[in-house]
Amino acid sequence: MGVQVSDVLRLNVMVEAFVHTGNDSLSEKQIEWISVIEVPVENFVRKHEFVLTTGMGCSEDPALFRSFVEDVIQSGATALTVATGRYVSNIPQDVLSLAQSHDFTLIEVPWKTRFSDVIHDILQLINQNNELKRQKAEDLRQTLTNSVLNGSSLEDLMEILYEAIGIPVAISDDEKNVRANCDFDFNVIDALNDHSDIPVDKLDQPDVPLDEHPLYHHLNQYNVNGKRCYELTIFSNNKKQGYLLFMPDTSKELNWFTMHALEHGLTACALYFLTENAVEMTEIRLKDNFVLQLAKDDTPLDAKSLSKGELLGYDLSLPYACLVGDFQVKEDDDPSWNDAQDQSGRSSLHSLNYYVQKEITHASQQLGRKTMSSFDAGEVIIFLEIEESGYQETVNHFLDMVERRLHDQLAHVYFAWGIGLHNQGLQSFYESYHEARTALDIHTEEHGFGERTFFDETKVNRLLMNVAGNKPLINMVQETVDPLIEYDRVRQTDLIHTFMTYQKYKGNVSQTARALNLHRQSLLYRLRNIENLTGLTLVDADDSFLLELSVRLWLLKQFK
Template identity: 80%
Template structure:
């Protein structure tokens, strides 16, 4: 799109011009400037330039004339016009043959034709075309921005851009998944999406026209099999949002107008993503607040709440189990601030993003509805379940979440509490309370890295209700304090050793395997426990007394 050689030859001042060679394809031969040059050419001629010459210095020297024309051709000029009659009586045959071989446009005019008149008319034509292109680009800019503000789709945006530049275009997200395209090659789309085994190679030096548009410095060129496409990165809020892809037949199509159109296309796409992100953030915030209200406010599940949930895409009439998760670094000596200061580590916000992503993935795979939120590091999930065998559904769901999170967050692990209170107007709030209680009991008792269902905490909840007796408090302190003090001084974990021993009903082999201890090391620890507490582990009453004391201690009743 610009001034073509055909447009110049149609000027009235060029009516007597004779085109000797390169007459075919005059409509595709663009002119960006016009100049007068004589020998030597050197580097004074630019690409897409219309060159005028009198041939001075070439008279009676066909070889010099031929070399002069060769230099003009090599410079990338669009055409050469020779004024004959003063210095050159006729264009030599070897020069005509050279131009013919290169399909180069060689024109002859008479000496009486004034170069200044030609230059004036051609520059006027170029300026008129440039002004027209500027108006078209401005109209395109306004149309693209208006479309985004009016809520158009990415597909509609690409159609507008394609209609303006007549070059296949596509847009992808930041992971290079194509979101919209217009006449873009299906093989390239499939290759970029990883759906076909086609080699994709990024060129170190893109093949670009010799133009000064600043956007050229941001173009990446890819070879996809034997095909080529160009890529521009879309940024908004200093964050990469996606890519704008174009597939011209040749680099020559990336002219002034096309590059300005692509520049405005980038701006419109950035505005689209900015608007989309704002809408998504608003929706996420509304959903987060709604789920938090369900969980933490003692709000009746009335018609108003049901209607609000429906507007947000939630069906509150389904049965849900509540899952409350908390996370912690595996290395106790490393805190969160130190962890995030390490290269490549994400913020707490990003951690929530990863968790939310896997919650969504697991719910889709299991075809179960979920509602989730995050509150000061606490993950709250309501998972659709069947009333019978719901624990299996919950475990399957958490298995999927943790399996994928482990690859991304290897230094973080989770503890989960699960509650189910399926009846009543406050079922969601009661389910959350049960899940939170189960999680608190579990993390107090056994640390992070496991799951606790509320119905499995009956013993601990019973202990919590009897823990106010002062005599019992004194007995617990007298029994457990020696173990606590020993663990503190020797950096051991006798309490965990004892609880594991009880879990395996006094089986030494199973306990040593679970603790990754040699059998003799375990027996040494057990003897220490007996000596420190004055209790005998093989005695049922002593063993019960010690387990009761430890359980009450772990519930933080006497610390």
């Protein structure tokens, strides 16, 4: 509490003062400053001032004195003290009635009372009170800060703040989930979060007694079923972290100390979220680096690695399949995404990583499977817990869940996945990763983005890779494929992809046309072009095999 009229009346300098009106509220009326004023008042008096006057200029005009007192009342002053004896002999009855009707404190002191002594003693009282409040607020700030640095919880911080201000308080995160609560009505929180039918009205101008306080401009006030609730947004690192909610019975509770206490509470919460984010980021980096090391370091696992994995929450004794994904952004779908990535460096990539990690976590929880994941320059690495028999079904189910939800948020991003499983020996994670990476690279060169390739399915391609260094064979490949490459380059077509799709559907024209989104006659025209350019007949098994072998070897050479 601040300085009240009752405190002033106990001063020695006011021993002869007589209170005419407003006796019932002397201990409630607050004094923030003191001034001496004579006619006219105009705008020289502010709210909560203790006003001294001699009535000079009004001695010959009782009506003017009444008007003077009325102006002081309308200014919002706390009290008016009149020194009687020279200019005002007695306070007129109509002035007393006026003050009484406004429950205004009107005090009379004898002429001999020196205003300088009154001003000195009241200012000293105000300064002492302000120093006590300042020290109390500083002690609270220090206590809250130390609590955060010592690892206290948000609940601990709210208990400290609640004990200091006596007002129900709560903390919610940026998604409106309650993180801490001290005597705050959960029904009000549900209403604010649109989780109930209770009506909520937001006020454009918050009702607070200290509208000059800096926090005033950041307050949101709500009326929830007749209850008053205030909200402050918590920011740290220029990011919204959550909300500080408080619910006083009346706006009068939001005095100087309470507003400063709330400001310190807001700062402590921001520091807490900053610390929490730093801990989370450190943990994420440790996990990310650990998974990268598992995938790309050919050092055999030892007891130290197993122990480190256990500390990070990973059980390396379980069987895992490795899933490696690359992504591609379709510029036609969202060119602005590419512009944003060019302008902000890796910001878009970080954003993508966030969405992917979120869906990995969701899918693993839904399937009850443990995962370990990492991101490295656009490459997504996931180790997914599996059962060795029938693991492909588990992998496909997992990726279906991830891609389905990702597509709803990032429709312009397409993934290709390679999957490897090498579950023997101390280098199983390293071998699994390289199998998955090989499967992905082979698939991407042949088919582009949007599908999945298991390492077990790449036996033919891996066999071809072993003979791809044979020079006479490479010359034959070039002679066969070069006409198609040149035609595609000049005409901006894709005869090679057309042929591989045709082979995929075992020469079925209708299925191939549907897969390529082509009219049947357009597909037949392309197939005739392929035969004319290569001199091979696609219905001939030997010619078809030779062309497919040549294309596969050419694609593998491009990959290498």
